[in-house]
Amino acid sequence: MNYISFYIAYKFLRSKKSSRFTSIISKSSIIGISLGIAAIIVVMSIMNGFHNEMRNKILSMVSHVIITEENYTLKNWDKLKNKIDKNNLVYSSAPYVEGQAMISFGNNVHGIQVKGIIPEYEKNVTSLENNIIDGQLNTIGNKPYQISIGIDLAKKMSLKIGDKITLVIPRANSTMIGIVPRIKRFEVSSIFNFGMQQYDKNLVFIDIKEAQLLYGKGADVTGLRLKLNDLFLAPSMSEIIKFNYTPNYIVIDWTMMNKNFFNALQMEKTMLLLLMLLIVLVATFNIISSLFMVVSEKKSDIAILKTIGMNSRNIMKIFILQGTFLGAAGIILGLILGLLISFNLDYIVKLIEYFLGRSILDSDIYMISSVPAKVELLDLFYVSIASFLLSVLATLYPSINAAKTKPAEALRGN
Numbered sequence: 001m002n003y004i005s006f007y008i009a010y011k012f013l014r015s016k017k018s019s020r021f022t023s024i025i026s027k028s029s030i031i032g033i034s035l036g037i038a039a040i041i042v043v044m045s046i047m048n049g050f051h052n053e054m055r056n057k058i059l060s061m062v063s064h065v066i067i068t069e070e071n072y073t074l075k076n077w078d079k080l081k082n083k084i085d086k087n088n089l090v091y092s093s094a095p096y097v098e099g100q101a102m103i104s105f106g107n108n109v110h111g112i113q114v115k116g117i118i119p120e121y122e123k124n125v126t127s128l129e130n131n132i133i134d135g136q137l138n139t140i141g142n143k144p145y146q147i148s149i150g151i152d153l154a155k156k157m158s159l160k161i162g163d164k165i166t167l168v169i170p171r172a173n174s175t176m177i178g179i180v181p182r183i184k185r186f187e188v189s190s191i192f193n194f195g196m197q198q199y200d201k202n203l204v205f206i207d208i209k210e211a212q213l214l215y216g217k218g219a220d221v222t223g224l225r226l227k228l229n230d231l232f233l234a235p236s237m238s239e240i241i242k243f244n245y246t247p248n249y250i251v252i253d254w255t256m257m258n259k260n261f262f263n264a265l266q267m268e269k270t271m272l273l274l275l276m277l278l279i280v281l282v283a284t285f286n287i288i289s290s291l292f293m294v295v296s297e298k299k300s301d302i303a304i305l306k307t308i309g310m311n312s313r314n315i316m317k318i319f320i321l322q323g324t325f326l327g328a329a330g331i332i333l334g335l336i337l338g339l340l341i342s343f344n345l346d347y348i349v350k351l352i353e354y355f356l357g358r359s360i361l362d363s364d365i366y367m368i369s370s371v372p373a374k375v376e377l378l379d380l381f382y383v384s385i386a387s388f389l390l391s392v393l394a395t396l397y398p399s400i401n402a403a404k405t406k407p408a409e410a411l412r413g414n
Contacts, residue, residue: 116211
């Protein structure tokens with residue numbers, strides 16, 4: 001009987017006796033669902049790509065784990081580094097000194113964050129060296145008072161390699177004439193580009209010893225930055241450090257530093273998915289309309305089927321299957337269309353930008369200059385299942401209505 005229900009559902013769907021309007025409604029339900037599915041896949045792919053791009057950009061500068069002590073002063077950092085580097089979870093570590101300053105060049109003044117580093121260690125924990133677009137990072141530490149600045153800061157202050165800038169440190173010196181800030185001249189030795197304005201405009205790097213001197217750290221540092229072999233083990237590594245090393249250490253991992261940001265991104269993706277599913281829900285109403293019209297047209301056929309012994313349950317199955325066919329066709333077409341757009345999104349965006357004559361994404365606002373897309377199989381699975389269930393649910397009411405058809409009344413009315 002299941003095979004018969006399946007066969008009849010297929011014949012009803014392909015019936016040439018159906019009115020033109022019924023056929024249009026059926027096709028529009030497929031198109032509506034496919035467009036809804038495609039829109040969800042494209043939006044989810046963009047969200048996934050954006051999240052991935054943001055995480056990579058943030059983690060290119062933010063260490064997986066940071067170890068410091070009270071007042072952000074880490075003592076005996078070299079001994080701790082030797083111990084930490086022996087841990088199998090740790091890829092490498094690097095000390096740093098951090099502080100605020102003002103940078104001045106000509107008539108331009110800008111507030112910045114200064115990081116004192118050892119380039120030899122720094123290249124193992126961040127992507128700074130890979131993002132140098134002009135000059136050489138290794139001059140820091142080899143020549144006195146060299147500084148690496150971001151591309152946005154260089155543009156803002158009209159700086160180039162070899163220019164001498166003035167660094168004003170808020171930590172004051174007490175002199176005979178009173179309290180004066182610490183001032184030091186630096187030469188721009190390299191320019192980096194992380195692709196994120198918060199780094200490229202507000203962050204500079206100098207030698208760690210010069211930073212220790214300027215900020216009065218002595219032989220101490222602000223903290224130790226760790227890069228792990230697996231970034232997702234950062235919380236576990238934090239717990240290991242707290243329990244196995246000096247309990248006075250303050251340990252912060254990347255999930256804690258950016259917790260609110262990543263939670264907001266995930267919430268945004270979830271809410272967007274629910275809103276996009278409403279498009280599919282609206283499209284499924286076309287399935288309801290289509291099935292009601294088919295039921296109305298096929299009342300005499302339903303009556304004959306009941307007369308020859310088909311029960312109400314199998315009548316329901318016929319129309320549930322018919323609606324399921326429409327939903328499945330829409331889902332398959334939507335998946336194909338969505339994947340085609342997602343995999344060619346960068347080309348499509350460039351084409352739109354060409355016709356508009358301007359960039360769609362401003363890197364100053366979105367922190368990215370191109371549209372990243374990442375298709376995740378789990379998203380495809382959830383979207384397909386949710387859409388399929390909505391399509392099946394849409395068939396229930398018209399199917400129940402068909403099952404209630406009374407043969408005598410249907411044949412008399414015909």
